[in-house]
Amino acid sequence: MAIGIFGLPRTGKTSIFNAVTRGHADTATFRTSGAQPNIGVAKVPDIRLDKLAELSKPKKLTAAEVEYIDIPASPDAMAKGIGGEFLNVLQRCDALIVVCRSFENTAVAHVEDTIDPYRDAESLEMELMFSDLALLERREHRIGTQLRSAKVSERDALAKEQIIIAKIKEQLEAEVPVREQNLSAEAAPLLENFQLLSGKPLMVVFNIDEESVERTTEIEAEMAARIDKPQVSTVALCGKLEMELAGMDPEEELEFRESLGVGEPSLDRMIRVSYDLLGLISFLTTGPDETRAWTIRKGISAVDAAAKIHSDIQRGFIRAEIVGYEDLIRAGSIAEARKEGTFRTEGKSYTMQDGDVVNFLFNV
Numbered sequence: 001m002a003i004g005i006f007g008l009p010r011t012g013k014t015s016i017f018n019a020v021t022r023g024h025a026d027t028a029t030f031r032t033s034g035a036q037p038n039i040g041v042a043k044v045p046d047i048r049l050d051k052l053a054e055l056s057k058p059k060k061l062t063a064a065e066v067e068y069i070d071i072p073a074s075p076d077a078m079a080k081g082i083g084g085e086f087l088n089v090l091q092r093c094d095a096l097i098v099v100c101r102s103f104e105n106t107a108v109a110h111v112e113d114t115i116d117p118y119r120d121a122e123s124l125e126m127e128l129m130f131s132d133l134a135l136l137e138r139r140e141h142r143i144g145t146q147l148r149s150a151k152v153s154e155r156d157a158l159a160k161e162q163i164i165i166a167k168i169k170e171q172l173e174a175e176v177p178v179r180e181q182n183l184s185a186e187a188a189p190l191l192e193n194f195q196l197l198s199g200k201p202l203m204v205v206f207n208i209d210e211e212s213v214e215r216t217t218e219i220e221a222e223m224a225a226r227i228d229k230p231q232v233s234t235v236a237l238c239g240k241l242e243m244e245l246a247g248m249d250p251e252e253e254l255e256f257r258e259s260l261g262v263g264e265p266s267l268d269r270m271i272r273v274s275y276d277l278l279g280l281i282s283f284l285t286t287g288p289d290e291t292r293a294w295t296i297r298k299g300i301s302a303v304d305a306a307a308k309i310h311s312d313i314q315r316g317f318i319r320a321e322i323v324g325y326e327d328l329i330r331a332g333s334i335a336e337a338r339k340e341g342t343f344r345t346e347g348k349s350y351t352m353q354d355g356d357v358v359n360f361l362f363n364v
């Protein structure tokens with residue numbers, strides 16, 4: 001599972017990538033061509049791990065992770081359409097982040113004459129839709145050829161595909177991204193195949209000025225109101241500043257953040273929103289050795305979650321002892337939670353919830 005960062009040239013994509021992954025990829029004032037995608041991993045900030053660690057005093061804390069891919073824009077991104085040579089990288093991503101430039105910086109040229117992140121967010125969403133339309137047209141064309149030589153038994157499936165494609169195209173032409181289209185369950189396997197870009201969950205990130213950081217909450221409220229669409233999240237942060245902060249040691253960073261007077265670091269929020277957009281949740285384990293967050297997809301069962309830790313635990317699964325994180329903290333200990341009845345056993349088919357603190361019982 002990976003989330004792709006894309007956008008116009010010089011909007012701060014690589015700066016933001018470096019901030020979330022604490023990496024050191026090249027940021028560039030001028031150069032944009034010849035760049036390759038950067039791949040990195042961010043730790044998902046999770047206060048619950050620290051709280052659990054207070055209870056079980058483990059030797060080690062292990063956070064969940066999110067993979068980011070920083071996808072360079074071609075210099076003439078707008079003219080050539082989205083992705084260009086990196087279209088296949090975008091298609092492989094499970095969710096997308098579009099970075100829109102909101103910072104003024106005369107040393108860094110913008111591809112447009114003016115700074116307008118709402119305009120850019122809109123036009124990049126259009127680019128996603130154009131890319132999908134082009135893909136669907138190519139597929140339609142191919143179906144046309146296939147139909148000429150298709151066996152009777154194959155005709156049905158191809159004809160159905162044609163109908164579904166026509167429906168998706170019609171809505172795309174009316175500027176409705178795939179993620180907002182109410183498509184039938186029949187369309188699901190096709191969508192899986194096509195990997196349409198406007199069907200992927202999206203996060204719109206405004207890269208704001210250093211001077212605007214203190215107005216982050218205000219800017220984010222406006223974004224949430226103006227970009228209010230299903231499966232689209234919004235975050236504002238200053239990429240350059242966040243990249244510098246990520247390069248500091250933790251105490252220095254904390255001090256600096258406090259002096260800036262911002263609440264929850266936007267960067268932490270961005271990472272958590274990424275995790276959520278990818279459809280991921282964490283279950284937690286804790287003990288004297290390790291307190292750890294394990295990544296699973298929303299909706300999976302206890303026995304499948306067990307496989308995350310070890311395939312033996314899945315194979316020899318007996319039952320799971322589970323308490324919700326909030327219940328455990330309120331009770332103060334496993335023993336108290338057991339008395340209150342919030343600590344209970346669940347079977348194989350139990351649907352895991354975010355924040356479940358789990359102990360799997362198994363034999364092999």
Ligand SMILES: Nc1nc2c(ncn2[C@@H]2O[C@H](COP(=O)(O)OP(=O)(O)O)[C@@H](O)[C@H]2O)c(=O)[nH]1
Pocket residue numbers: 007008009010011012013014015016026027028029032103104105108207208209210238239240241
């Ligand atoms: N003033 C200012 N400059 C920024 C900010 N974010 C990025 N830049 C500058 O913009 C240029 C392009 O940044 P980069 O991250 O390489 O953008 P990319 O082309 O989208 O990957 C670099 O010179 C950055 O230092 C920001 O928030 N404020």
Ligand SMILES: [Mg+2]
Pocket residue numbers: 013014015026027028035072
């Ligand atoms: Mg870059």
